[in-house]
Amino acid sequence: MxxxxxxxxxxxxxxxxxxxxxxxxxxxxxxxxxxxxxxxxxxxxxxxxxxxxxxxxxxxxxxxxxxxxxxxxxxxxxxxxxxxxxxxxxxxxxxxxxxxxxxxxxxxxxxxxxxxxxxxxxxxxxxxxxxxxxxxxxxxxxxxxxxxxxxxxxxxxxxxxxxxxxxxxxxxxxxxxxxxxxxxxxxxxxxxxxxxxxxxxxxxxxxxxxxxxxxxxxxxxxxxxxxxxxxxxxxxxxxxxxxxxxxxxxxxxxxxxxxxxxxxxxxGGKSPNIVLPDAPDLDQAAATAAWGIFFNQGEMCTAPSRLLVHASIAERVTEAVVRRARELRVGDPLDPETKMGALAGRAHLDRVRDHVRQGVGEGARLRTGGEPLLAETGGTYLEPTVFDRVDPGSRLAREEIFGPVLSVLAFDDLDEAVRLANATEYGLAAGLWTSDLTTAHRVSRALRAGTVWVNCYEEGDLTVPFGGMKQSxxxxxxxxxxxxxxxxxxxxxxxx
Missing domain, CATH: 3.40.605.10 (Aldehyde Dehydrogenase; Chain A, domain 1)
Incomplete structure (x- = not known):
């Protein structure tokens, strides 16, 4: 820079x-x-x-x-x-x-x-x-x-x-x-x-x-x-x-x-990001989950908008993501210290806010965010938003929002995690956090996504292809x- x-x-x-x-x-x-x-x-x-x-x-x-x-x-x-x-x-x-x-x-x-x-x-x-x-x-x-x-x-x-x-x-x-x-x-x-x-x-x-x-x-x-x-x-x-x-x-x-x-x-995409208890670094997994959904104001087809966390660590990981969301600096895109800028326009901001309201109406718990910011500037800014206790069948969990809105879903075993991850019409990308090599290979093969990141997210270079499966x-x-x-x-x- x-x-x-x-x-x-x-x-x-x-x-x-x-x-x-x-x-x-x-x-x-x-x-x-x-x-x-x-x-x-x-x-x-x-x-x-x-x-x-x-x-x-x-x-x-x-x-x-x-x-x-x-x-x-x-x-x-x-x-x-x-x-x-x-x-x-x-x-x-x-x-x-x-x-x-x-x-x-x-x-x-x-x-x-x-x-x-x-x-x-x-x-x-x-x-x-x-x-x-x-x-x-x-x-x-x-x-x-x-x-x-x-x-x-x-x-x-x-x-x-x-x-x-x-x-x-x-x-x-x-x-x-x-x-x-x-x-x-x-x-x-x-x-x-x-x-x-x-x-x-x-x-x-x-x-x-x-x-x-x-x-x-x-x-x-x-x-x-x-x-x-x-x-x-x-x-x-x-x-x-x-x-x-x-x-x-x-x-x-x-x-x-x-x-x-x-x-x-x-x-489009509704990408799952699966965190297992044996993730090599849970704090890094949470930090990456927060970065992934709030980077580019969440306006990413690959955004890890569904955080799937094992029930035994769900609260710890969710709290870490919420903390980072609250600390994130939202502001003028021309300020080099800004980490999240404006959503792409008034109509898009309204659509994202509609999804937030729907999520609340469906019974998900709003942990942080969801409100517009900096209205006095004339710009279209939104607080980083995190939901947990999200129903897997809800619109919040199934529809692409294309904004800084994260849905957290808990699971009890690996089979359930894979079922939840694949329970979408999209198949663009997915993330997996584990220290077990066999688990990494088996789950990566089971996920119906064009790209699977293991112990990272949004990594790669021009040597590897990018694209989706299913309706992605x-x-x-x-x-x-x-x-x-x-x-x-x-x-x-x-x-x-």
């Missing part, structure tokens, strides 16, 4: 300006004239008026991506040359890191230390990793009859539509854009209408890095119009989406109603495996 004071961040925020324009075919395009405001959850300030894309703007962006794929140089470049362009983009992101971190913090309420130290670190690492990977991939030549030669090659899939949410606006965009570009695809990115500013900067920096016009296009607008137009477009070959399960269903319908494009979905989606971001989403396998059989 740079040595930038709160006062200096405030000064920069006051001077913050960003011109609103789609980025299509390597240039800024104002669109039809319709706009929408981007409101900072930090203080309710309107940061910018951004073009509201209709079908015409989406068509223009897809047409630019189609031309760039069908006749442009990008898919035909040597892989190493594509890699060098991605590395130049990573360098530009590093050079503009403070500006981008400020943009993310202002548009979605993330603490500036997290925006700079986690969000920007992740997106820069993503473009560097895939930039270094492009010329290290190989095709195959299976052994076959002596009078034939068989080649199995991976080819870029075409035009990719990428639709990403507001909670990690750059990281999740990077997880889709970088492997797609590395594979030789072209991309139309539609960011959330809550957080389009950082995505527009990303598009402009890609052009500055020398990525050819039309290879990365950014259109801003809402889901029902711009997102739908992208999902239905017959010239989009692949659609990659991160967001809610409800919206994911729409994209599957759009694919069915158009060209049967492949749709890759990373959706399909396909994988990160790692070499992400390239499978953006490539087609071709067999060439040559009779000798």
């Amino acid at each position: 740079p040595a930038v004071t709160h006062d200096e961040w405030l000064r920069r925020a006051k001077a913050f300006q960003l011109s609103g324009a789609h980025h299509i075919a390597g240039a800024d395009e104002p669109g039809s004239g319709a706009t929408f405001p981007v409101v900072s959850p930090r203080d309710g300030r309107v940061l910018a008026e951004i073009p509201d894309a209709g079908t015409a703007e989406v068509n223009a962006a897809v047409a630019a991506a189609r031309r760039a794929f069908d006749t442009g140089p990008w898919p035909r470049l040597a892989p190493a040359e594509r890699g060098r362009a991605l590395l130049r983009l990573a360098d530009l992101l590093e050079e503009r890191r403070e500006e981008l971190a400020l943009t993310v913090s202002l548009e979605m309420g993330k603490p500036i230390t997290d925006a700079y130290g986690i969000e920007l670190r992740a997106v820069i690492s993503t473009f560097r990793w895939y930039g270094q990977l492009t010329d290290k991939l190989t095709d195959s030549a299976p052994h076959t009859a002596p009078d034939a030669l068989a080649l199995v090659t991976r080819e870029p899939a075409g035009v990719v539509g990428a639709v990403v949410p507001w909670n990690f606006p750059l990281t999740l965009a990077g997880w889709k854009i970088a492997p797609a570009l590395a594979a030789g695809c072209t991309v139309v990115l539609k960011p959330s209408e809550n957080s389009p500013l950082s995505a527009l900067l990303l598009g402009r920096l890609a052009t500055e890095a020398g990525i050819p016009p039309g290879v990365l296009n950014v259109v801003t607008g809402d889901g029902p119009t711009a997102g739908r137009a992208l999902g239905l477009h017959p010239d989009v070959d692949v659609l990659a989406f991160t967001g809610s399960t409800a919206v994911g269903r729409h994209f599957l319908r759009y694919a069915a109603d158009s060209n049967l494009k492949r749709v890759w979905l990373e959706l 989606g399909n396909g994988r971001d990160k790692s070499v495996h992400a390239l499978e989403k953006y490539t087609e396998l071709k067999t060439t059989w040559i009779q000798l």
